[in-house]
Amino acid sequence: MDIERIVSVSEFNRLVSDYLEQGLGSVAVQGEVSGFRVSKERLVYFELKDEKARCLCFALTHELDQPLEDGMEVKVTGVPKLFQGSGGFHLRVQAVELVGAGALQKAFEKLKKKLEAEGLFDARGKVPLPRFPESIGIITSPTAAAYTDILRRLHERWGGLSIILAPVAVQGAGAPRAIAGAIQYFNEAHPIDVIILTRGGGSMEDLQAFNSEPLARAVFASKIPIIAGVGHERDVTLVDFVADVRASTPTNAAELVVPHRREVGRQLDQMLQNALGTIERDARTRAFSLQQALMRAWHAIGHRLHVVDGLLARFPYAFERVAYAYHASQERLVQLTLRLRALSPMATLTRGYSITRIQGKILRDATVVSAGDILETELAKGAINSKIM
Structure with missing residues (x-):
């Protein structure tokens, strides 16, 4: 047999790999997972096996x-290939889905424990829902009954809403990445007030997309509050634990996102009644306080008027006493004046x-006078100076 083409080993491996893939x-x-291991923190190797055969599988951790x-x-979706270096046959993994309720529940509990330990369920990290959102993003399948139920309930309860749908697959191998991408889209490219997932x-098995780790982390990382309305009340997914609010049903999610206009009207009426009641009570309290203040002021004024009346009543008597004292002092002054005049040396001189x-110095003894002394004699009118010879 003639062979026209000779290839290298590496080229042969590449050709066979491409042929298998194409x-x-x-x-x-x-099949059943066997020999699962992670190399260099990013390379994943495991085998799928059944009763008769085995197949090596290869993936990256983030996939x-x-x-x-x-x-x-598990059910592994992938492409058959050869490793370039070793020529080993393997299935290059594109997606992995768990099969069977037991395996799904086991994986659910394991991942739940891991995320809870990391704090993804902590209530302190929850973002509160806005009281009156204006824009709402809905992440779901456009053909899902849940979507029409939510739209109907939103419009029944509130008006003037801007509702944006991010259409995604909610089931299947690619659903988790599609949903996580929609969350990222709202957070980075089209900010809104709240997201309904x-x-x-x-x-x-149907809800498995909402139990995936990448989606749970995308929900946790969202800066926009997310309310999860997945399935019925009995259905529980990891997204329910990570979301800021969990709704029992899609319809309940709409009810939690916006209030009913009638409820808001009743609340406003009640607030108005409460405000009016508060104003009325405050007015009564202030009126009573004013009345009490006026009564105290009137009593104080009455007391002062009584004091004034007493003073006015005593004034004539006091005036008479003052007048009497004045006249008595005048008479006394006259008497004292007369006495002073009688005792005055000037009065003696006039006589x-x-x-x-x-x-x-007053001269009282003539023997103290000597020749040449000057004497001053004071008379009633004038004075005489004389000299002793």
Whole structure:
């Protein structure tokens, strides 16, 4: 047999790998996980096996939506390829889905414990819903009954809303990434007041997209508050724990997002009645306080008037006493004046007497006078100076 073309080993591996990928394309293989391991913190290797055969699978850690461990029954979607270096056949993993309620529940509990330990369920990290949102983003399938139920209930309860739908698949291998992308879109490109993440009910397999780790982390990272209305009240997903608010049903999510206009009207009426009651009570209280203040002022004024009346009543008597005292003092002054005048030396002088002084002192003894002394004699009118010879 003639061989026209000779290729290298590396080229041969590449050719066979391309042939497998192009010839078969994506395939879905179901089996049991065996030999699960992570290399260099990012390379994932495991085998899928059944009773008769095994198949090596390869993926990167960020590509796995579900935590895997040996013994789990899974459905792997991927492309058959050869490793370039070793030529080993493997299935290049594109998506992994858990199969069977037992495996799903086991993975659910394991991931729930992990996220809870990291604080993703902590109530302190929840973002409160706005009381009166103006713009609402809805992430769901446009053909889902949940979408029409939410729209109808929103319009029944409130008006003037801007509602934006981010259409996504809510089931299947690509659903978690699509939903996470819609959350990122609202947060980065089209800011709104609140996000409703919803879908109708179903089995645990149907709701598996809402139990994926990447989606749970996307919900936790959202700066916009998210209300989760996934399935029925009995349906519980990891998104319910991470979301800021959990609604029991899609319709309940709409009821939690906006109030009913009638309820708001009743609240406004009640607030008005309360305000009027408060104003009325305050007015009565102030009127009573004013009345009491006026009564106290009137009593104080009455007391002062009584004091004034007493003073006015005593005034004539006091005036008479003052007048009497004044006249008595005048008479006394006259008497004292007369007595002073009688005792005054000037009065004595007017009767013919005189006063003689020597060197300013009254002279009472003639023996103290010597020749040459100057004497001053004071008369009733005038004075005489004389010299002793």
